[in-house]
Amino acid sequence: MSRILIVEDEADIASVLQDYLRHAGHETEHVADGRTALARMLEAPPDLSLLDIMLPGLDGLSVLRQARVHTHHPIIMLTARIEEVDRLLGLELGADDYVCKPFSPREVVARVRAVLRRAEGLAAAAGKAEGPVVLDEAHWRATLGGVPLNLTRREFRLLQAMSRHPGRIFSRARLLELAYDDDADVSERAVDSHIKNLRRKLSAADPSHDWIRSVYGVGFAFETPLD
Numbered sequence: 001m002s003r004i005l006i007v008e009d010e011a012d013i014a015s016v017l018q019d020y021l022r023h024a025g026h027e028t029e030h031v032a033d034g035r036t037a038l039a040r041m042l043e044a045p046p047d048l049s050l051l052d053i054m055l056p057g058l059d060g061l062s063v064l065r066q067a068r069v070h071t072h073h074p075i076i077m078l079t080a081r082i083e084e085v086d087r088l089l090g091l092e093l094g095a096d097d098y099v100c101k102p103f104s105p106r107e108v109v110a111r112v113r114a115v116l117r118r119a120e121g122l123a124a125a126a127g128k129a130e131g132p133v134v135l136d137e138a139h140w141r142a143t144l145g146g147v148p149l150n151l152t153r154r155e156f157r158l159l160q161a162m163s164r165h166p167g168r169i170f171s172r173a174r175l176l177e178l179a180y181d182d183d184a185d186v187s188e189r190a191v192d193s194h195i196k197n198l199r200r201k202l203s204a205a206d207p208s209h210d211w212i213r214s215v216y217g218v219g220f221a222f223e224t225p226l227d
């Protein structure tokens with residue numbers, strides 16, 4: 001059983017989420033404004049927070065930004081505007097995932113389960129020496145499961161950023177900044193071609209898993225096998 005903090009000022013949405021999450025076996029707490037949410041996250045971080053963006057007092061993005069200084073518990077953002085997603089992920093504010101409103105409560109429960117499983121996987125992996133990807137930053141060399149990947153520097157930079165935060169979705173704009181810190185005037189399409197090559201090299205080294213997930217219209221995430 002996990003403890004989920006629901007931060008949502010619309011009472012009916014909060015109550016539906018509470019019902020579904022409790023039914024799925026979670027313990028829930030509901031707060032309706034940003035300041036109370038931040039205080040709760042800092043004094044007793046839950047196992048996961050569902051955080052609405054439009055909130056009275058302190059908005060959800062400010063809560064996220066301030067919470068991230070002190071706590072690394074998983075946070076899923078609730079947003080009514082798809083245009084916010086790019087900003088959310090592009091700014092690297094540290095959200096673990098997002099759900100767009102209007103959503104089905106089932107979708108939220110599924111997303112909560114996936115993010116919790118990933119967090120447990122990361123906690124378990126932290127106890128081990130290394131993940132499947134090993135990066136030698138001094139020599140721009142990367143291996144997957146011990147197999148050399150022969151990456152270009154741009155591919156190396158992308159893999160470095162993405163593999164540090166498995167499951168986190170990186171927008172094309174953010175990946176472009178990571179790959180081209182020299183301000184080259186390139187289109188976001190260039191990212192697709194680097195990702196395509198990176199994906200090909202990763203799957204050549206270990207074809208048993210799909211290492212890079214495409215999120216339609218948003219960007220890409222590096223995924224480690226769950227078990």
Ligand code: CA
Pocket residue numbers: 008009010052053054055
């Ligand atoms: Ca709201």
